Amino acid sequence: MGVLLLSAGGTMLFGTLVAAYLHLRKVTDPWPPEGVKLDLYLGNLLMITMLLSAVTVEWACFAVRRDDRRQASAALGVTIGLGVAFLNLLSYTADQVPFDAASHPYGLVVTALVMLLGIAVGAGVAFVTLTLLRVSGRQIWAAEPSQLRATACYWHFTVAASIAVWYTVAILK
Amino acid sequence: MATADHKRLGGLFLVGALVFLLVGGAVGAVLRTELAREGVDLDIQYGRLLSLHSTVATLLFLLPAWIGMASWLVPLQIGASRLAFPRLHAFALWLFLLGGTMLLAAYTLGRPAFDLAEGLPRPGPDQGANEATSLAIMGMVLVAVSTLLAAMDLAVTVLKLRTKGLTLVRLPMFTWSVLVTCLALLLATPVFLAGLVLLYLDRHFGGDLFLGDPAGNAVWRHTLWLFGRPEAFLVLLPGLGAACDIVATHTRRPLLGEGAARRAMVVFALISFTTWAAGPGVADALVLPTYSLLTALVVLPAAVVALVLLGTTVKGRPQLHVSLLFVSGFLILAGLGGLNAGVAAVVGVDGRAWTTGNLHIVGFGAPTMLLFAALYHWAPKMTGRHSSPKLGGAAFLGLFGGFALLGLGSYLLGYDGGPAHLQDYSFTAGATTFNPLALLGAVLAVLGLVAFALDFVRIAVLRRGEEADDDPYQGLTLEWATPSPPPPQNFETVPEVRSAQPLLDLRTPVESGSRG
Numbered sequence: 001m002g003v004l005l006l007s008a009g010g011t012m013l014f015g016t017l018v019a020a021y022l023h024l025r026k027v028t029d030p031w032p033p034e035g036v037k038l039d040l041y042l043g044n045l046l047m048i049t050m051l052l053s054a055v056t057v058e059w060a061c062f063a064v065r066r067d068d069r070r071q072a073s074a075a076l077g078v079t080i081g082l083g084v085a086f087l088n089l090l091s092y093t094a095d096q097v098p099f100d101a102a103s104h105p106y107g108l109v110v111t112a113l114v115m116l117l118g119i120a121v122g123a124g125v126a127f128v129t130l131t132l133l134r135v136s137g138r139q140i141w142a143a144e145p146s147q148l149r150a151t152a153c154y155w156h157f158t159v160a161a162s163i164a165v166w167y168t169v170a171i172l173k
Numbered sequence: 174m175a176t177a178d179h180k181r182l183g184g185l186f187l188v189g190a191l192v193f194l195l196v197g198g199a200v201g202a203v204l205r206t207e208l209a210r211e212g213v214d215l216d217i218q219y220g221r222l223l224s225l226h227s228t229v230a231t232l233l234f235l236l237p238a239w240i241g242m243a244s245w246l247v248p249l250q251i252g253a254s255r256l257a258f259p260r261l262h263a264f265a266l267w268l269f270l271l272g273g274t275m276l277l278a279a280y281t282l283g284r285p286a287f288d289l290a291e292g293l294p295r296p297g298p299d300q301g302a303n304e305a306t307s308l309a310i311m312g313m314v315l316v317a318v319s320t321l322l323a324a325m326d327l328a329v330t331v332l333k334l335r336t337k338g339l340t341l342v343r344l345p346m347f348t349w350s351v352l353v354t355c356l357a358l359l360l361a362t363p364v365f366l367a368g369l370v371l372l373y374l375d376r377h378f379g380g381d382l383f384l385g386d387p388a389g390n391a392v393w394r395h396t397l398w399l400f401g402r403p404e405a406f407l408v409l410l411p412g413l414g415a416a417c418d419i420v421a422t423h424t425r426r427p428l429l430g431e432g433a434a435r436r437a438m439v440v441f442a443l444i445s446f447t448t449w450a451a452g453p454g455v456a457d458a459l460v461l462p463t464y465s466l467l468t469a470l471v472v473l474p475a476a477v478v479a480l481v482l483l484g485t486t487v488k489g490r491p492q493l494h495v496s497l498l499f500v501s502g503f504l505i506l507a508g509l510g511g512l513n514a515g516v517a518a519v520v521g522v523d524g525r526a527w528t529t530g531n532l533h534i535v536g537f538g539a540p541t542m543l544l545f546a547a548l549y550h551w552a553p554k555m556t557g558r559h560s561s562p563k564l565g566g567a568a569f570l571g572l573f574g575g576f577a578l579l580g581l582g583s584y585l586l587g588y589d590g591g592p593a594h595l596q597d598y599s600f601t602a603g604a605t606t607f608n609p610l611a612l613l614g615a616v617l618a619v620l621g622l623v624a625f626a627l628d629f630v631r632i633a634v635l636r637r638g639e640e641a642d643d644d645p646y647q648g649l650t651l652e653w654a655t656p657s658p659p660p661p662q663n664f665e666t667v668p669e670v671r672s673a674q675p676l677l678d679l680r681t682p683v684e685s686g687s688r689g
Contacts, residue, residue: 002258002329005356009321009363016367016399020392027388102378105388111378112370 003150007157014161017113018168024105032173033104042093043170046086050162053082057155067142069135076132083125090118113165124158127151177259178661179248182266186241189270190234197229198619205615208608221284230537231289232316233273235408238544240323243351247327249652250345252336252667257329265322272315275308285309310373317366324355338670345650350414350438354407357442361403368396405536406445406471410438412543413478416500419550420482422648423497424489427674434481437474444471479504495565499546502573503539510535513584527587530580538576553641556633557658564628571621578614582607649674
């Protein structure tokens with residue numbers, strides 16, 4: 001319940017930034033500014049990484065329902081790996097772009113979106129790590145899966161936020 | 174420091190908010206002293222102090238105080254022994270105290286390049302980032318995150334930890350209003366947070382989007398209002414819930430029209446989200462055609478609750494208590510505000526000193542009266558002692574009289590054509606009469622606060638005053654079934670809940686089937 005409510009708040013947070021992006025895009029010409037070319041390949045790779053992690057976190061839920069602790073731990077471990085890979089690639093992408101927050105409105109709002117997405121996914125990685133420890137310590141099992149469900153719910157929120165950011169910045173431009 | 178007991182956390186939230194109120198109130202009194210006579214005494218400090226005063230009033234007092242009250246009371250009202258996430262709540266408390274302190278510290282460095290009353294960021298002396306602005310933004314971010322976490326925890330506590338039989342429609346009115354407020358805050362606060370992040374990045378990296386660019390202005394205004402407009406109304410909502418519980422308790426009968434009051438609170442929260450534009454008097458405003466209508470509409474659900482309060486009082490036999498004085502003070506201030514809004518609509522004074530009066534009467538004074546009503550009502554439960562009727566009466570007279578005079582002075586100055594937020598008025602006959610009147614109000618309000626502080630230090634710290642029974646008012650809701658003050662686990666056994674007034678059911682078991 002708490003994670004659901006926080007995710008609703010997170011949706012408002014990213015929704016506001018996307019709305020700001022769309023507003024600035026409407027009133028600023030040219031948009032994106034000249035000289036800014038985003039590498040769609042990197043954006044797509046980021047997206048695929050997050051989509052894969054949505055599958056692995058569900059795999060963990062499935063394994064816990066069957067009381068298969070080893071599989072659940074493996075699935076959560078892979079999720080953490082994908083999360084860290086996403087953060088690494090996000091940081092690399094942010095380093096590659098030829099602008100910063102002060103360059104122009106586009107730079108500001110994209111920096112804000114990327115920064116907050118990084119924080120959200122980073123918190124998700126921490127959350128999944130904690131859950132992995134509890135699964136390993138037999139504190140989460142088939143009869144008591146609520147923390148894993150909460151973790152999965154939060155992780156799906158970060159995946160949805162990633163999709164929203166990717167669609168806004170890379171597809172809509 | 175490491176406590177996770179909801180009563181201690183709630184108490185610390187309350188103490189923090191009241192300390193910030195004292196700071197904001199003292200600064201307000203200084204500003205009023207400046208305005209009371211011709212000439213400029215404060216020079217450039219006036220703008221800084223005004224900004225500090227409005228920021229404290231907006232962010233650091235009412236909302237955190239209600240969060241504190243709710244943290245203390247909600248688990249008791251729902252028969253729970255704790256909050257859903259006590260450690261997270263403790264984290265929220267320390268974020269609030271740290272954020273509030275950072276915000277105050279920012280004003281010692283200079284005037285931040287924006288404030289919540291003015292709305293738009295101003296160019297700083299160096300057209301870029303400066304320490305005061307960065308510190309103020311960081312402080313606001315911490316306070317916003319604290320609000321978000323505490324609201325989430327309170328909502329989950331109400332939704333998940335209710336005792337058996339306590340359905341949502343049987344929730345005590347205060348808890349109901351807290352649930353509605355928290356759900357609304359969970360949607361409104363992140364918008365503000367997003368705006369602050371954009372503002373911080375822009376200032377920190379030396380950008381200029383928020384330094385006069387119309388596109389940046391629009392973004393900031395939207396994010397500020399989507400949080401600020403609902404928040405301005407939401408600070409009243411827990412007070413309305415508390416007033417319902419107070420009136421029902423002191424009239425010793427269920428509320429008349431309880432269902433209507435519950436629905437009205439939900440409608441109130443929903444409409445508060447729709448008032449997020451500005452009136453035509455605001456510079457650079459985004460004026461939506463629905464703004465005036467929806468702002469007027471938000472009065473209707475509040476009026477429904479006021480009618481429920483009055484109807485219950487008339488039908489019952491209320492026993493005089495300081496908390497009821499504060500509730501009646503709220504009704505009078507709200508009525509005064511409504512009356513002036515009607516007059517202002519006819520003569521058209523919006524955007525002048527009138528607005529200052531309206532802010533102090535409706536936006537701040539009325540909800541503050543309800544907060545003090547709640548503090549006095551639940552004081553015996555919180556401290557195990559009865560507050561002093563004399564000091565309580567003095568606090569009421571000071572605060573009610575203070576807000577009334579403060580508001581009235583500004584209203585009258587507004588009708589006289591006085592502008593708002595100017596350091597030095599061109600002194601007309603109106604200014605020389607009405608500004609000292611407002612100063613008198615500010616002084617009275619500060620004296621009222623002092624009387625309140627003395628009373629609560631006496632019963633809560635010095636442990637003096639008449640000891641309170643567990644159920645001193647023959648209350649209706651579960652918190653009165655605990656010892657005064659409640660032990661760490663709250664309840665030995667939670668009474669069975671079969672209606673919205675479980676303790677009344679215990680006293681009159683035969684009639685219990687007739688109550689919903």
